[in-house]
Amino acid sequence: MSWHLIQNAERRLAAETVLLRPASGGDVRVALGYPNTYFVGMSNLGMQAVYAHLNRIPGVTCERFFLPDPEELQEYRACGRPLFTLESQRPVGDFDLVAFSVSYENDYPHLALMLDLAGLPLFSKERSANQPLVLVGGAITLLNPEPLADFADLFALGEAEGLIEPLIEALRRGAGRDRRALLEGLAQLPGFYVPSLYEPRYQDGRFAGLMAAPGAPARLEPRHLDSEAFQDTLASSQILTPDTEFGRSGLIEVSRGCPYLCRFCTVGFSYPRVRWQPVDRLWQAVERLLEFTDRVGLISASVGNHPRIEELCQRLLDRGGSVSFSSLRADRLPESLLEALVRGGAQTLTLAPEVGSDRLRRAINKRFTDVGYLEAARRVFRKGVRNLRMYSMVGLPGEEDEHVEALVGLVRQTRRVQCEEGRSGGRITLSMGQFVPKPATPFQWEALAPRKVVSARMKKVERALGGQGGVQVHSESPKWALLQGLLARGDRRFARVIASVYREPSFRAWMQALEEEGIDVAQEAFAPRDPAWPLPWGHLDSPWSAGLLLKDRARAARIASGPCPSTSIPPS
Numbered sequence: 001m002s003w004h005l006i007q008n009a010e011r012r013l014a015a016e017t018v019l020l021r022p023a024s025g026g027d028v029r030v031a032l033g034y035p036n037t038y039f040v041g042m043s044n045l046g047m048q049a050v051y052a053h054l055n056r057i058p059g060v061t062c063e064r065f066f067l068p069d070p071e072e073l074q075e076y077r078a079c080g081r082p083l084f085t086l087e088s089q090r091p092v093g094d095f096d097l098v099a100f101s102v103s104y105e106n107d108y109p110h111l112a113l114m115l116d117l118a119g120l121p122l123f124s125k126e127r128s129a130n131q132p133l134v135l136v137g138g139a140i141t142l143l144n145p146e147p148l149a150d151f152a153d154l155f156a157l158g159e160a161e162g163l164i165e166p167l168i169e170a171l172r173r174g175a176g177r178d179r180r181a182l183l184e185g186l187a188q189l190p191g192f193y194v195p196s197l198y199e200p201r202y203q204d205g206r207f208a209g210l211m212a213a214p215g216a217p218a219r220l221e222p223r224h225l226d227s228e229a230f231q232d233t234l235a236s237s238q239i240l241t242p243d244t245e246f247g248r249s250g251l252i253e254v255s256r257g258c259p260y261l262c263r264f265c266t267v268g269f270s271y272p273r274v275r276w277q278p279v280d281r282l283w284q285a286v287e288r289l290l291e292f293t294d295r296v297g298l299i300s301a302s303v304g305n306h307p308r309i310e311e312l313c314q315r316l317l318d319r320g321g322s323v324s325f326s327s328l329r330a331d332r333l334p335e336s337l338l339e340a341l342v343r344g345g346a347q348t349l350t351l352a353p354e355v356g357s358d359r360l361r362r363a364i365n366k367r368f369t370d371v372g373y374l375e376a377a378r379r380v381f382r383k384g385v386r387n388l389r390m391y392s393m394v395g396l397p398g399e400e401d402e403h404v405e406a407l408v409g410l411v412r413q414t415r416r417v418q419c420e421e422g423r424s425g426g427r428i429t430l431s432m433g434q435f436v437p438k439p440a441t442p443f444q445w446e447a448l449a450p451r452k453v454v455s456a457r458m459k460k461v462e463r464a465l466g467g468q469g470g471v472q473v474h475s476e477s478p479k480w481a482l483l484q485g486l487l488a489r490g491d492r493r494f495a496r497v498i499a500s501v502y503r504e505p506s507f508r509a510w511m512q513a514l515e516e517e518g519i520d521v522a523q524e525a526f527a528p529r530d531p532a533w534p535l536p537w538g539h540l541d542s543p544w545s546a547g548l549l550l551k552d553r554a555r556a557a558r559i560a561s562g563p564c565p566s567t568s569i570p571p572s
């Protein structure tokens with residue numbers, strides 16, 4: 001049966017355009033895993049950047065592996081062949097280092113499944129000396145790595161580009177050495193975290209702190225790049241394939257971090273400051289990509305803020321390329337960006353109002369009003385875009401029923417504007433998700449809103465907009481928001497929960513495993529956290545101290561209950 005798996009791998013490789021050809025051989029072999037399918041993993045620029053960086057180091061070979069698609073998974077199970085890498089189809093377990101890039105909580109069970117399929121023990125303490133080290137890096141290491149701590153031999157905390165060389169050097173120095181001695185040595189390097197050197201304590205069924213082994217650092221500082229180092233490591237697609245979210249677009253990272261500090265979002269708070277790539281450097285990367293594709297995607301938390309973004313777009317259009325953006329803000333929408341999107345054939349644009357109330361929007365630190373949002377939508381439709389996607393959240397701290405009614409009003413007004421601008425044949429799609437409190441943000445202590453309340457509010461919006469022509473509403477399941485919320489702020493006990501459910505991760509299985517582990521869901525998810533009590537990620541340094549985050553949280557609460565009018569548009 002495994003010939004079909006090989007064929008799939010060969011088919012994927014044949015469809016790829018490779019800008020950087022990996023070396024073969026070498027003294028350090030790394031299997032780089034993305035804990036989701038090829039489609040999702042290859043859409044992730046971070047994964048591509050790490051892959052390219054590793055393969056540029058002389059003597060290092062890096063190959064990719066992904067979560068098998070459902071049919072492939074059946075074949076792996078039926079034939080018993082261990083999970084293998086895409087490039088050489090060698091078993092993942094044969095490499096020196098197995099590294100995962102993890103960005104989202106819903107990928108945690110996938111990581112466990114991939115270890116299992118690779119024939120590697122799930123828990124680091126069960127791995128033998130001749131098995132590869134398992135490293136976890138990626139965005140979650142800036143927030144809370146603890147739910148994966150028992151799976152990882154090692155975490156690379158922070159921005160990978162600053163960690164890769166020291167890691168490879170340490171592996172070379174430690175070749176042939178005892179595994180424990182190698183890990184103890186790595187634990188002394190800035191940005192590396194060896195979880196087995198820290199013992200968790202619990203009190204009354206709650207996490208109560210981590211005890212560092214003698215010699216292990218008590219506090220850990222994630223590695224960040226300064227502006228100069230960031231500009232030295234421009235991330236751009238090194239492999240183009242049609243099998244991604246962006247088709248064959250080549251992606252370029254324009255900046256890292258975000259200046260806006262929206263209180264629910266980890267991007268603004270987990271990076272120290274925004275770093276921009278200079279326009280000449282970006283243009284070099286664009287020119288290189290234009291040799292292989294005419295579509296370029298610019299990636300950034302706030303593309304519209306790049307000081308010379310308009311010039312870059314214009315040059316790209318003049319060369320006959322088309323451009324898309326990872327995100328746009330309603331209050332930062334230069335005309336030239338809109339022009340570039342429309343000339344690139346964009347029919348749909350996403351502008352997230354987040355909520356339908358000015359007061360609540362200010363409380364989460366989004367600084368535009370309903371009126372500003374509608375003006376932006378009008379410009380978008382006037383320019384020729386037919387469809388608009390609106391993202392919003394339900395269950396935010398300070399939210400009342402009136403805020404949800406205001407969201408309905410904002411969607412109706414947006415639809416009206418769409419029709420006024422001659423786009424009545426287009427669509428408005430409202431996507432509603434539940435607010436999930438995330439580590440390292442001012443809302444990290446907040447409770448998750450009860451499922452009943454969130455479901456009732458989402459249903460209210462769905463009912464109110466149900467008969468509205470040209471409007472579609474999608475609501476995310478509050479069940480998944482609960483699991484995401486538990487994993488985002490979980491402690492080390494969650495690794496055992498993940499290990500129980502990863503084969504069949506139904507909601508019922510999660511709930512049962514949590515109960516068996518003695519985790520009180522009501523306390524972990526639905527109760528506000530006591531700011532005086534240790535947090536599972538409390539040993540990680542963050543650009544914002546707990547004191548500053550608490551002050552900012554109090555500011556949000558004052559705004560939510562303050563005198564600012566709830567909405568600036570008249571009721572429809």
Ligand code: SF4
Nearest residue numbers: 258261262265268301
């Ligand atoms: S603008 Fe977007 S990326 Fe930046 S902090 Fe706000 S939500 Fe996060």
